[in-house]
Amino acid sequence: MSMKKINIIGAGLSGTEAAYQLAKKGYFVNLYEVKRLKRNSVQVTNNLAELVCSNSLRSDDLLNAVGTLKEEMRLLDSLIIKAAEFARVPAGGSLAVDREKFSEYVTDAISTNPKIKIIDQEVSEFEHNTVTLVASGPLTTESMQNQINNLLGKDDFYFYDAVAPIITKDSINMNIAFKKNRYEKGDTEDYINCPMTKSQYEHFYNELISAELAIGHLEGEDSFKYFEGCMPVEGMAKRGEKTLLFGPMKPQGLRNLDGTTNYAVVQLRQDDAKDSLYNIVGFQTNLKWAEQKRVFSLIPGLESANFVRYGVMHKNNFINSPKVLNNFLQLKTDPNIFFAGQITGVEGYVESTVTGIIAAINIDKYLKKQDMIVPPTTTVTGSLINYINKASTTNFQPMKANWGIIEEIDIDKRSGKNAKKEAYSNRALAAMKDFISKI
Numbered sequence: 001m002s003m004k005k006i007n008i009i010g011a012g013l014s015g016t017e018a019a020y021q022l023a024k025k026g027y028f029v030n031l032y033e034v035k036r037l038k039r040n041s042v043q044v045t046n047n048l049a050e051l052v053c054s055n056s057l058r059s060d061d062l063l064n065a066v067g068t069l070k071e072e073m074r075l076l077d078s079l080i081i082k083a084a085e086f087a088r089v090p091a092g093g094s095l096a097v098d099r100e101k102f103s104e105y106v107t108d109a110i111s112t113n114p115k116i117k118i119i120d121q122e123v124s125e126f127e128h129n130t131v132t133l134v135a136s137g138p139l140t141t142e143s144m145q146n147q148i149n150n151l152l153g154k155d156d157f158y159f160y161d162a163v164a165p166i167i168t169k170d171s172i173n174m175n176i177a178f179k180k181n182r183y184e185k186g187d188t189e190d191y192i193n194c195p196m197t198k199s200q201y202e203h204f205y206n207e208l209i210s211a212e213l214a215i216g217h218l219e220g221e222d223s224f225k226y227f228e229g230c231m232p233v234e235g236m237a238k239r240g241e242k243t244l245l246f247g248p249m250k251p252q253g254l255r256n257l258d259g260t261t262n263y264a265v266v267q268l269r270q271d272d273a274k275d276s277l278y279n280i281v282g283f284q285t286n287l288k289w290a291e292q293k294r295v296f297s298l299i300p301g302l303e304s305a306n307f308v309r310y311g312v313m314h315k316n317n318f319i320n321s322p323k324v325l326n327n328f329l330q331l332k333t334d335p336n337i338f339f340a341g342q343i344t345g346v347e348g349y350v351e352s353t354v355t356g357i358i359a360a361i362n363i364d365k366y367l368k369k370q371d372m373i374v375p376p377t378t379t380v381t382g383s384l385i386n387y388i389n390k391a392s393t394t395n396f397q398p399m400k401a402n403w404g405i406i407e408e409i410d411i412d413k414r415s416g417k418n419a420k421k422e423a424y425s426n427r428a429l430a431a432m433k434d435f436i437s438k439i
């Protein structure tokens, strides 16, 4: 059978993953990417699959839903997970990466693949007679967004997301900061921690909540449109004086080297393989850059911090998936168009990527005129797809991997704290193996 050509719009996480999966099945892929002609304001390189904010793909622990999701993706031969393993940097129990090495690995794998043609172009129109995967991400260019709105109707679903700043390691005062993982997990000490006394915290807190914002109107009617997991640090702080102490500044499990405790702790995570850059964990922000420098330099140990990237705030668009897509990530009104990535209403690097794999599997099935399939809701992948398919069409909110959306399991409450998560994880991996055997 002669293999058909497939268009993919966007060579980010989900688009490159889908291109890799489709090329493996023998298809020719035109992979369209705009960034080499016109970058958005968070992109800083010409590489594909750029991680625009955190360098972490989050927990690797199978007891955590996102840890199990990554294991499911290893079973599905995910290119993005292979790249992450290749570019791994120490981060306790998390899979964090050197972002440049990571994107270079993906760019190399895609650009040397004879079945994939990278086309540097901003797509502004659909080719309705060619099977197309829209993977243009939360920052889809305006012209494409207009096309999507014309096709689907404008539901105006969006939320605000912010990026955390990155500083150089040599600018951190290690006479104050110390290396340790929370609860001393792992064999190495991966995180740098900046401890705070109560009075230091109170001073920092007051400056933070009164600092000037970059996008001012978020204070008003749009402030509810933050995604909870990406809430800017100053937004979190404004919820109450102690809120940060239960979030990114929580001191639990981070005693000083002499064993004494702290009122608050700010954690810094390695951001590159050379170990020269660190990001401030959970400090995504909408403060003006000068304000970031002024306020974050009040953190003990960061008095002379050298900022190589400041935080920025963005509007993320997503479609009304429960209304417009079927379970196979295919448009109900045009079977030649599939969607993947954050634009479908999943949230996060890993979650966006896995939808690229599922879309690729179903594009293959669709072209072969076979029944399309999705993993069962006992897998983390299947539960995410099920969520975006079945959620409310009037108040659809983006979703990260979590055990709350997976098919419930009945387990004796006395079996111990982790027994249920262990059962979820084991069941998910067995179900994914079974699903793969049926593809």
Ligand SMILES: Cc1cc2nc3c(=O)[nH]c(=O)nc-3n(C[C@H](O)[C@H](O)[C@H](O)COP(=O)(O)OP(=O)(O)OC[C@H]3O[C@@H](n4cnc5c(N)ncnc54)[C@H](O)[C@@H]3O)c2cc1C
Residues within 6 Å of the ligand: 009, 010, 011, 012, 013, 014, 015, 032, 033, 034, 035, 042, 049, 050, 051, 052, 053, 054, 055, 121, 122, 123, 124, 135, 136, 137, 138, 139, 140, 141, 143, 144, 161, 162, 163, 313, 314, 316, 340, 341, 342, 343, 347, 348, 349, 350, 352, 353
């Ligand atoms: C500011 C910000 C910070 C984020 N921080 C995190 C984080 O810390 N952790 C996390 O897990 N997730 C984060 N996310 C969410 C999400 O996981 C990432 O955006 C992820 O990259 C989404 O993958 P994707 O494949 O959907 O889109 P992307 O990886 O963004 O890929 C989309 C690609 O499409 C291209 N494109 C757009 N329009 C067109 C067009 N018209 N024609 C051709 N190409 C086009 C873009 O240039 C881009 O390369 C963040 C998102 C944003 C916007």
